[in-house]
Amino acid sequence: MSHLQILKDLDIDFMGKRYVAAAASGGLLLLFLLSMLFRGFDFGLDFTGGTVIELGYSEPVEVVDVSATLSDGGFPEAVVQHFGSRTDILIRLPPVEEGEAQSAQRSDEVVRVLRQDAVGEIELRRVEFVGPQVGEELREQGGLAVLFALIGILIYVAVRFEWRFALGAVAALVHDVIFTIGIFSIFQIEFDLTVLAAVLAVIGYSLNDTIVVFDRIRENFRKMRKGDVIEVCNRSINQTLSRTIITSGTTLLVLLALYFLGGEAIAGFSLALIIGVVVGTYSTIYIATAMAVWLGVSRQDLLAPPPVKEGEVLDDRP
């Protein structure tokens, strides 16, 4: 055939290297877990509570000057930095300390203090305030959301395929989640609400990938009369590999556009998805499939007729 193809009739022995991969994954996961345990996360405002104020000055300003003004005005704890340009200032008020009162009015006070002292105009570009109780709730809800997504998926895959596949798929998802947030922990990249959304999207994406391979394994078990489990899995992964790479590739293209052009607000979101897409592709092969094999998935488990055949509904007419 003359069509353009990235990969031609591959026959890579993916499953042969599964122990090497398992060791590598295991090592990295351990590293990430340790980092999460000891370094923790650079949680964003959404989870810690606190105040962020972004101001646009009409004239360029120095961080030290703004800092000094705030210090004199009763906010020695304020952290000031430039944001994008020399006229843009980002001020962070840390979440409250023990015994201190926190209120939504602190940002107004900050703006008032700065405006009193400023030479030119100050435009209020953004204020975000999250009270301590809301931060705590969001952390809790975030954890629950991940948990419920995993449970929902476990049930769906178990019903549509088989429990060994379901466990394999969920193991891969857990792997991807730990991997993605582990990188955020090791490099201390800010972890905010949008990153959490991205982690959930990673779950959806990674599973998408896993399902495609599982689907093919199921089909091949029925079709290939010969060949053991390892051979069938290898064959299936090879057959779906070009699709895997193209889809990951197009998704990555879009994500890179989002990362570089989408602005500060969703940079963390895009980064988490970029990590997730790469890791999700790997985990389909070496976690999901390898786990199902290790749990002893066999031809007999999948020979029962599929529950629903949606194909019939959309069939064409002569």
Next chain:
Amino acid sequence: MNHYPLWKNLLILSVVLVGLLFALPNLFPQDPSVLVTGTRNNPVNDASAAEIAASMENAGVPVKGIETLPDDKLLVRFKTPSEQLRGGEVMARTLADRYNSALATAPDLPGWLEALGAQPMFLGLDLRGGIHVLIDVDMDAAVDQALERYAGDIRTELRKQKIRYLTITRDDGRVAVRFKAEETRDEAEKLIRREFRDLTVETGRDGGDWFVYGGLPPQLQEEVKDFALEQNITTLRNRVNALGVAEPIIQRQGERRIIVQLPGAQDPARLKELLGATATLEYRLVDTEHDVRDALDGRVPVGAALYRERDGQPILLKRRVIVTGDQITDASAGFDQQSGSPAVFVNLDGQGARRMRNVTTENVGKPMAVVFIESRTITRMVDGEPVKERQRTEEVISVANILEPFGRRFQTTGLDSSDEAHNLALLLRAGALAAPIEIVEERTIGPSLGQDNIDQGFRSVMIGLLLVVIFMALYYKVFGLVADLVLVVNLVMIVSVLSALQATLTMPGIAGIVLTVGMAVDANVLIFERIREEIRNGSSPQASIHAGYDKALSTIVDANITTLIAAVVLFSFGTGPIKGFAVTLFIGILTSMFTAILGSRALINLIYGGRRVKKLAI
């Protein structure tokens, strides 16, 4: 083979056309405009439209058009934002006493499109700029207040029946009435059971005293909380409306939270001050029989309480309140005729007016005090746990001798400034908060940042889309072009569903669209790879197309359903920004299944179906 019946092609075509139609309003420019709303006594009508037109002409502000909208509203359109601002100022000046006016934007749609109910997408605050606050209502305080009311009613009832009690206190979530003897206790128990049927009544004995306890049953507690939340929403709505912001959103979230969103508003300090304010008034008689100095030494006489005036002077007031802020039905700010100092003119409801008349008639010549009460709730961290704390300040703002009995309407002076008088009048008019509130989250986005977000979002969607389109066309040739076309249609469909549902589009929502673009091609990639495989296995072109679509289908459905599960979970657990992401992801998955499976098949059928094909351009 590979031929869709006509009805199926028509169905797909009509879905796409309807989609295009509902996406269309997004292409029209938005007019800067001012929304004029009538008040209870002053509905807007054609005469007001003419009046506005005339005043705009006087001020030299060109108007693009004036429309009457349903629900007693007028929309005044301008050509430029600066004309909108000037026009808004003129209207605020000339109409303020009768109408509310607010800056807004309105799409300039042709009549037929408007008649269809088509509207552009509803942009979230992160894209259009504005203020979002999340308010927590102190439910424990609401229950406490209800108990306090019951305690007062029980006290009145016992007195009326001349049953002697020792004390009435609130403790541990119930009202405790203490008696000296068992017989009086039993008598009181019977009375309370009869008169307060909705309370759970228990009796007990502690030391030498006998008790009757009245508690709120769980169901009643729920009612009290529910009522407090609803009442607070009403009050907040009244207060927000006074600010003059178009399309404010005030809604309940969960059991104890209220969301307030003001698109386009830019003064969070003023909003927060107004929302959180609990200023109210109380009218009390001054206790002239006792000496203030005794009270200062800690011997406050029974039935009296120690207050301070604004200048710090101590003063003794009677404990019994004549009238509270709840009984004020209307209030307006103005100036005292004689002294010219700022004043608030107050109207009382029937019950309040009656009490005021009785008390003032009996006490002509004696001094009466006006107490200004303000409270706020703050959260403090204690041992790592957030703890709510209420701070209440009560100041006596004026003391004057009662010259003659008061009626329904009178004035109160002693305010610091006319600003304070204005704020107090507004708060009294809007009604009191039924339970204290605290702002627990704020997100304010300035208008320029909102526009930046739109631009960046739009650019990344376009560039991402372009990259994918180029790749697909190169890699899959004719099939790739088909995939590209359905991808663009998919994008239009997402926009159209978002517009039709008026779901809020946020920045993460745009990210969701971008992600769907990346993933939407997946379905087509799956199908095309299958077709290639079939060709490699030696199937005929037509059979390959057929088998490709057929075999890929269950995979696509399975894969998409799992992503849908993630989207639904995100939606139900997420707040604001995350919900936006979940909504577009959800809609995107559904539309992409439609376009990538049905849409692309229809096109491929039209191109290759029903004829001899030697080779597929794939």
